[in-house]
Amino acid sequence: EAGVAQSPRYKIIEKRQSVAFWCNPISGHATLYWYQQILGQGPKLLIQFQNNGVVDDSQLPKDRFSAERLKGVDSTLKIQPAKLEDSAVYLCASSLTGEEQYFGPGTRLTVT
Amino acid sequence: KQEVTQIPAALSVPEGENLVLNCSFTDSAIYNLQWFRQDPGKGLTSLLLIQSSQREQTSGRLNASLDKSSGRSTLYIAASQPGDSATYLCAVGDYKLSFGAGTTVTVRA
Numbered sequence: 001e002a003g004v005a006q007s008p009r010y011k012i013i014e015k016r017q018s019v020a021f022w023c024n025p026i027s028g029h030a031t032l033y034w035y036q037q038i039l040g041q042g043p044k045l046l047i048q049f050q051n052n053g054v055v056d057d058s059q060l061p062k063d064r065f066s067a068e069r070l071k072g073v074d075s076t077l078k079i080q081p082a083k084l085e086d087s088a089v090y091l092c093a094s095s096l097t098g099e100e101q102y103f104g105p106g107t108r109l110t111v112t
Numbered sequence: 113k114q115e116v117t118q119i120p121a122a123l124s125v126p127e128g129e130n131l132v133l134n135c136s137f138t139d140s141a142i143y144n145l146q147w148f149r150q151d152p153g154k155g156l157t158s159l160l161l162i163q164s165s166q167r168e169q170t171s172g173r174l175n176a177s178l179d180k181s182s183g184r185s186t187l188y189i190a191a192s193q194p195g196d197s198a199t200y201l202c203a204v205g206d207y208k209l210s211f212g213a214g215t216t217v218t219v220r221a
Contacts, residue, residue: 004155006155031207040213041211041213042116042201042203042210042211042212042213042214043156043201043209043211044211045208045209048207048208055207056207056208091155091156093156095207098206098207099144099161099163099206100144100146100158100161101146101158101209102158103148103155103156103157103158104155105154105155106154106155108153
C-alpha cells in the first residue's frame, strides 16, 4: 500500500513570496490533515478535510494560508505572502476511520 | 485546551538498556492516544494506537500503557538498539491530535 505522498520535499523562498505544497493521501482515506511543525515542537493541526469539505480550520491563519481538496483526493496548501515565522515542516496526514493517522514525509519550508 | 508534555526532552542510553518514555496530558477525557517515531528530516511513523477503552498496546519490543485517571502514558522499548535513535512523540485526541514536543532518544553502540 502506497503511503502519503508530498511534494516538494524542500522549498526556500523569500519573505512576501508565495508557495504551494501538494499532498496525495493513501487511497481510500476520506480524511486529510495539514499540520505545521516548527523546529523543536510537536505538529500543530492547521486544517482537516472530510472528503472535499472542511471540518476544522480553526488554527489556520486565513489571512495568508489557504487550502483546498479537489474531488476529495489530492490537496494543496498555499501561503501568500510568506513570513519568516512560517519556516517549518508542513506535514500531510490521512486517515481511513478517523482514529489512526498516517503521515507523509513533509515539506521543509525555509523563509529568508 | 489539551496540553501534552513529554519529559525529558532528550535521553541518551547505552545499547541494550530498556527505554522508558513519558507522556502526560491535562484533559483525561481523551479519545485515543498515539505514539509516533520521527527520524531527522522525515515524517511521522505511527508506532502504537491506544483507544480510550484500552490500557495498553504491544508491538514487538514496544509496549505502551495508558492511565487516563492520572493523565499519563508510558512507552517502553525493550533492549534498545542504535536503530531506535529517533524522536518519539505522543499525541492525544480524536480527529484533532494534540502533540507533545517529543523526546529525542540516542542509543549509543
